[in-house]
Amino acid sequence: MPNSFDSRLVAAVRAGLADLADPAKAPDMQAYMKSEMPFRGVQKPARTRLAARLFAEHPLSDVDVWVATVLELWRGARYREERYLALDLTAHRPYARWQQPGLLPLYEELIVTGAWWDFVDEVANRRIGPLLRAYPAELAPIMRAWSRDADRWKRRTSIICQLGSKGATDLDLLASCIEANVTDPDFFLRKGIGWALRELSKTDPGWVRAFVDTHPGLSPLSRREATKYL
Structure with missing residues (x-):
């Protein structure tokens, strides 16, 4: 897998989730999911809006950058919501043409x-x-x-x-x-x-x-x- 991820999008995702964080909700979300990885406390509607805005603001140039950015968000995640946005990025409609069997390793x-x-x-x-x-x-x-x-x-x-x-x-x-x-x-x-x-x-x-x-x-x-x- 390539290493040329879009650092601006990765930084924007992490900053955006930090801005939306609700520490009061985070423990219950973590307990419900039985997750070792902590939550920021950002629920799905807010995550969906954030993803739509950031993915539009930071279009990715090709499939290699897209895959690398997904993996950077996923592997470097400190909070579970970062992985949710990595999954959202794999489903972003403008990149549907990149959905090919070669994505199976990802x-x-x-x-x-x-x-x-x-x-x-x-x-x-x-x-x-x-x-x-x-x-x-x-x-x-x-x-x-x-x-x-x-x-x-x-x-x-x-x-x-x-x-x-x-x-x-x-x-x-x-x-x-x-x-x-x-x-x-x-x-x-x-x-x-x-x-x-x-x-x-x-x-x-x-x-x-x-x-x-x-x-x-x-x-x-x-x-x-x-x-x-x-």
Whole structure:
């Protein structure tokens, strides 16, 4: 990954969050997220407004600078909100043309080092998912490999990355990723399996019912979530 990040944008993000900080809210936000990294106490609406303003004021010239700036914000973060804005930068609409399979190493780092649901679910659903739909031949084999990875967050990503796919869901891929984890006792994997099946049941209830019926090894949590709307 390149090192030529936009130092002005990074400095503006950190200064902007410091200006908006609410020390009274920060401890509760940290406790709710069970985060070792402290919060500034800046809630999402204010963060969203800040991101929109700063990203408009500091346009990035190319994909290398964009990736490097995301990584600088992420790796150098002292407060969790800095990482939230790094994620926001990966979704900034003017840079949508840079969303290519080559970004997988970036998103893999955010998943593995983020290692908690607030970061991982955003990347899985809103970054990996669209890439999978746009580049299925490239992404599907990687998701199959992730479903068997030692890292539970990569496995969760493989399971939930199709939440927004609806009728375009790759059913074989989903089944493969779930089956690789169906007996794992991890809460986040079991919850992710149930979530993925529950969302799919809104558009393909027959497939979900058949899958649940033919997989008795599903945990009670996964089964309960999967059949919520059936």
